[in-house]
Amino acid sequence: MLRNLIAGWRHGKRSTVALGALALLGVCTVPAAQAQNGGPFSLFDNMFKRAAPAQDSVPTPVAPGGVQPWSGEDGASGHPLMTAQAIRDAANNFDNCLAGMWPDAARRGISQESYQRFTAGLTPDLRIMDLMDSQPEFTKSIWDYLDILVNDTRLAKGREVLAKYKTIFDAAEKAYGVDRYIVASIWGIESNYSTQMGDRNVLRSTATLACVGRRQGYFKDEFLVALEILHRGDLRPEQMRGSWAGAFGPTQFMPTAFKRFAVDGDGDGRRDVVDNPTDLIFSTANNLKKDGWQSGQSWGYEVVLPKGFNYMLADKAKAMVLPQWEHLGLTRANGQPFPKLADKAYLLAPAGADGPGFLMLQNFRVIMKYNPAEAYAMAIGHFADRLRGGPPFVQPWPRQERVLSRAERLELQQLLVQRGFYKGTPDGQLGGQTREALRGFQASIGTAADGFASSEVLERLRGR
Secondary structure (H helix, E strand, C coil), X not given: CEHHHHHHHHCCCCCCCCHHHHHHCCCCCCCCXXXXXXXXXXXXXXXXXCCCCCCCCCCCCCCHHHCCCCCCCCCCCCCHHHCHHHHHHHHHCHHHHHHHCXXXXXXXXXXXXXXXXXXXXXXXCCHHHHHHHCCCXXXXXXXXXXXXXXXXXXXXXXXXXXXXXXXXXXHHHHHHCCCHHHHHHHHHHHHCCCCCCCCEEHHHHHHHHXXXXXXXXXXXXXXXXXXXXXXXCCCCHHHCEECCCCCECCCCECHHHHHHHCCCCCCCCCCCXXXXXXXXXXXXXXXXXXXXXXXXXXXXXXXXXXXXXXXXXXXXXXXXXXXXXXXCCCEECCCCCCCCCCCEEEEECCCHHHCCEEEECHHHHHHHHHCCCHHHHHHHHHHHHHHCCCCCCCCCCCCXXXXXXXXXXXXXXXXXXXXXXXXXXXXXXXXXXXXXXXXXXXXHCCCCCCCCCCHHHHHHHCCC
């Protein structure tokens, strides 16, 4: 549910899951489908290191409870609202900023009594500024990321949850047509089944981001919706604890995503996605359904690619029906036939020519709306298959490959720019645009154009 937040951050401009997923892979973006995902967000807070706070005559605010304070430094984005002085100025104006949002709150039906009660004593949590603008100092390969999230301990817990709440999963599956294993997978990967949901005050976090930093417009809406939730009584203040970006609950809803998708599954008059399993399961299924989930369809298939395959076809814009892929020599890795030949899919080769290939269906795109990170979506789909009793992936990953550091990824993009293959702004984040540029370069030198950012292709770019 990180989709809009990530999209917003990437383009200098929303919201749901696996920030942890992204951070683990060295992709520094924020929640999307809802910016909501806590699994990743709750992990994200501990994934950055900062230099010692700069000395300054203005004392650096310290969050209550011993939370690490703001570094007092400029943000890494270079945005004018993320300079140390701009952050201090905005923090000094925090009370006025809160007061200035009251008219908008009133227009949303929030009473003055509720506004005063829920905002009383709020102070900015400036540590968020470091988390918002930091870059990970490490990376994880997709295979290491999958190893972390799809493990025997988490699978065992997932099967317990499916058995314990079988009646609720039955009802949700009937109501929304969404695979129970996908819902259980999101629950497990987002918060490790409610054990890692984040501990920051959602109202404080969203208020801070609504008044300080470079995403104030986006987070103003999240803050006001958080107030709506409290005013309506769906959740109590102590339940709204989560990530630094405001994602909360076992499947990490951002406030605006809660407003759009939360369901009162048991008819008790509240939409409690934190402590009520019925509301949680129904709401997560409703989210996927409204995002276009296709009942009875898988998320994708592991496939074997023939020798000499044209990896220029590994592009989500080049979707084809399954018989067309078969005609090109692709077969399922488990040797089974494709069950629905009319399905349309695109090819993903996340580890290049030396790793497994995957044909991704519409439901993979839906998971990507929950969190627009391929590794996250693959983890969700694969975890769901394993919960269903399926086997691990058949083909090996190229575990001998060394993952590029952020500095090396940045250099790789810069070299692609110099050679005329990359049209974007180098940022050290390897997405579809970088993959396309790499394929172009690889094709120009006569190697497999798989778009995989290996240390070998970096050396070729360096001219060695």
